[in-house]
Amino acid sequence: MELAGLACAQTLAKVYPKATHSRVLVCCGPGNQGGDGLVAARHLAQFGYKPTLYMPKPGNKDIYKRLQIQCNNMLIPSLPSTTNELSQALSVSDVILDAIFGFSFSPPVRAPFDAVLPLLAKSGKPIVSVDIPSGWDVEKGKIPFSVKKVEGEGEVKEEETTFEGLEPDVLVSLTAPKLGARDFKGRHFLGGRFVPKTLEQKHDLNLLEYPGYEQIVELPTNTTQKL
Numbered sequence: 051m052e053l054a055g056l057a058c059a060q061t062l063a064k065v066y067p068k069a070t071h072s073r074v075l076v077c078c079g080p081g082n083q084g085g086d087g088l089v090a091a092r093h094l095a096q097f098g099y100k101p102t103l104y105m106p107k108p109g110n111k112d113i114y115k116r117l118q119i120q121c122n123n124m125l126i127p128s129l130p131s132t133t134n135e136l137s138q139a140l141s142v143s144d145v146i147l148d149a150i151f152g153f154s155f156s157p158p159v160r161a162p163f164d165a166v167l168p169l170l171a172k173s174g175k176p177i178v179s180v181d182i183p184s185g186w187d188v189e190k191g192k193i194p195f196s197v198k199k200v201e202g203e204g205e206v207k208e209e210e211t212t213f214e215g216l217e218p219d220v221l222v223s224l225t226a227p228k229l230g231a232r233d234f235k236g237r238h239f240l241g242g243r244f245v246p247k248t249l250e251q252k253h254d255l256n257l258l259e260y261p262g263y264e265q266i267v268e269l270p271t272n273t274t275q276k277l
């Protein structure tokens with residue numbers, strides 16, 4: 051999780067320099083991917099960014115709680131979980147780190163994320179997604195499902211509408227790109243320089259070389275299925 055989170059922070063910093071994109075809204079889900087987001091927030095703060103955490107449903111594992119304490123110790127602010135707070139924070143953010151759902155998500159999305167994902171999508175802010183864009187099925191990719199309707203100023207309605215998940219500008223795949231990411235069209239990075247050679251050989255992963263001491267490598271477009 052530590053190296054995965056560092057890879058996410060490095061990816062965001064490479065694409066969005068802090069001179070123009072210092073205010074990062076780090077949205078974390080309840081699972082290990084949320085933990086990656088907390089680690090990334092800590093590294094972003096160390097890099098000189100101004101991360102703010104949004105955890106509409108914080109995880110309950112010990113590791114998650116310890117990562118939250120580390121963020122508190124870095125004086126990283128954390129938003130209340132309401133969608134009103136989210137809307138306001140989105141209006142003053144430069145970029146979103148989407149660490150909500152990873153490979154354990156299966157659509158349709160349940161509350162409270164059925165209101166959160168449409169708000170992120172409507173914000174118009176650049177999005178960096180971790181492992182798989184939130185709302186996409188890890189194998190099938192984009193599948194339409196029902197979510198809460200969001201209007202104008204971010205008001206969440208009781209009515210429902212169809213949604214296919216976030217459309218990020220940047221994706222950082224961890225270990226290896228997931229099958230569901232094959233339709234992803236933006237800048238795509240591979241992160242997590244931690245895979246043992248034995249595992250790489252066993253699964254015939256054919257991973258790219260990481261440059262120098264970096265935790266990430268950018269993938270040429272449309273390579274998801276070839277790796």
Ligand SMILES: NC(=O)C1=CN([C@@H]2O[C@H](COP(=O)(O)OP(=O)(O)OC[C@H]3O[C@@H](n4cnc5c(N)ncnc54)[C@H](OP(=O)(O)O)[C@@H]3O)[C@@H](O)[C@H]2O)[C@H](O)CC1
Nearest residue numbers: 051054081082083151152153154155156158159160181225
């Ligand atoms: N080697 C690696 O690739 C590593 C990957 N890491 C990261 O970990 C995630 C996978 O973590 P995991 O904990 O298995 O799962 P997720 O983070 O994807 O999310 C699980 C929680 O999400 C909630 N959930 C699932 N489906 C839904 C849904 N349809 N609606 C609402 N909520 C949903 C669920 O929470 P509950 O509270 O409802 O139980 C799950 O608990 C991987 O993608 C990487 O990002 C690690 O960093 C290690 C290395």
